[in-house]
Amino acid sequence: MLIQKIKPPKPEVFLYNYQLLIIFEIVNLYIYIFIILADVFIGFYGLFKKRFSFLYLKLFPFFLLISLTAELIGIYFIYVLKRHSNLFIYNPFSAFEFVFYIWLLRAIIRNKLVKKILIVLLVLYPIGAGINIYFFQGINGFHSITYAVGCLLIITFSTYYFYELFLIPEPVNLLFEPAFWICTGLLFFYSCTFPLFGLSNIVTSLPRIIINNIEIIINMLNSLLYLMFSIAFLCTIRKTK
Numbered sequence: 001m002l003i004q005k006i007k008p009p010k011p012e013v014f015l016y017n018y019q020l021l022i023i024f025e026i027v028n029l030y031i032y033i034f035i036i037l038a039d040v041f042i043g044f045y046g047l048f049k050k051r052f053s054f055l056y057l058k059l060f061p062f063f064l065l066i067s068l069t070a071e072l073i074g075i076y077f078i079y080v081l082k083r084h085s086n087l088f089i090y091n092p093f094s095a096f097e098f099v100f101y102i103w104l105l106r107a108i109i110r111n112k113l114v115k116k117i118l119i120v121l122l123v124l125y126p127i128g129a130g131i132n133i134y135f136f137q138g139i140n141g142f143h144s145i146t147y148a149v150g151c152l153l154i155i156t157f158s159t160y161y162f163y164e165l166f167l168i169p170e171p172v173n174l175l176f177e178p179a180f181w182i183c184t185g186l187l188f189f190y191s192c193t194f195p196l197f198g199l200s201n202i203v204t205s206l207p208r209i210i211i212n213n214i215e216i217i218i219n220m221l222n223s224l225l226y227l228m229f230s231i232a233f234l235c236t237i238r239k240t241k
Contacts, residue, residue, distance in 0.1 A: 028219045029075070035226045036068045042233045051237045056107040057178060063100050064229070067093075088139050095129035095143070098150035101186060105157045108179045110164055114157070121153060144197060151194040158187040178232035185228025192221050 043061030052058050070093045074086035102125060106118035129146040137143050161183045165172065174180045196214060 025216050025219070028216055028223070032219050032223045032226075033068070033071060033075075035223050035230065036064060036071065039226050039229050039233070040064045040068055042230055042237070046233050046237045049237070054107065054178070056104045057233070057236060060104075060229070060233075064226075067097070085140065087142055091133045091139060091143050094147060095126060095133065095150070098129070098154065099126050101154055102157070104182070105154070105161065105186075108183065109157065109161055111160075114160060118157065125150065125153070142197070147197050148194060151190040151197070154186050154190045155194070158183045158190075162187075176235045176238070178236045181228050181232040181235065185225045185232075188228075189221050189225040193218060 040061060043064055046052050047058055047061050070089060074089050077083040077086050077089070099122065102118055102121050106115050106122070109115060109118070125146075128149070129143065132146045133139055133143045137145065161179065165174075165180070196218065
């Protein structure tokens with residue numbers, strides 16, 4: 001989650017709206033962190049109870065723990081240390097997220113050719129993201145180019161997963177299919193955030209009150225994404241009882 005320190009608008013401009021936004025954003029942030037924390041708890045519960053048979057589910061709790069740590073560090077720098085940005089944390093972390101999701105999609109997708117393509121992307125994407133973050137757009141500027149590329153990759157291969165579902169001859173109970181919930185969350189989240197983050201240089205030039213509303217929407221989308229991960233864990237734990 002990208003967090004930037006909120007600067008109050010001029011006193012005469014929508015002051016009551018601004019105060020309401022601050023309260024709503026803080027509440028939204030607490031909900032978001034709580035959902036990630038619940039994901040971590042549920043994930044490790046399923047892992048310790050040996051309810052997960054797939055490797056990507058066994059590694060998912062550790063990924064979520066890293067995500068929670070990154071989010072808390074970002075919040076600490078903004079709200080405690082009063083920094084104006086957490087991009088120096090969010091840039092490398094978001095690149096790491098894309099690498100993990102590409103690996104996860106490779107584990108889920110069945111087609112051998114697509115799996116080989118994803119292996120190549122596992123090598124090329126972190127190299128490209130690292131070069132862009134540290135040498136082109138900079139660690140203190142949002143890596144909108146490689147983020148947009150990552151969004152397109154996740155959207156493309158999540159969509160391909162659903163295409164493979166239609167090719168399966170036998171019926172599949174999607175309610176108990178963790179890959180379905182994970183890919184649903186990924187597809188929805190990155191389809192919605194692609195235009196927001198991909199055009200971040202334009203978005204940042206908008207009035208501050210509009211940016212605040214966009215940040216709230218992004219937090220809500222994040223919460224929905226991690227809620228999908230919770231369902232993926234729960235349906236697996238329930239299925240293996």
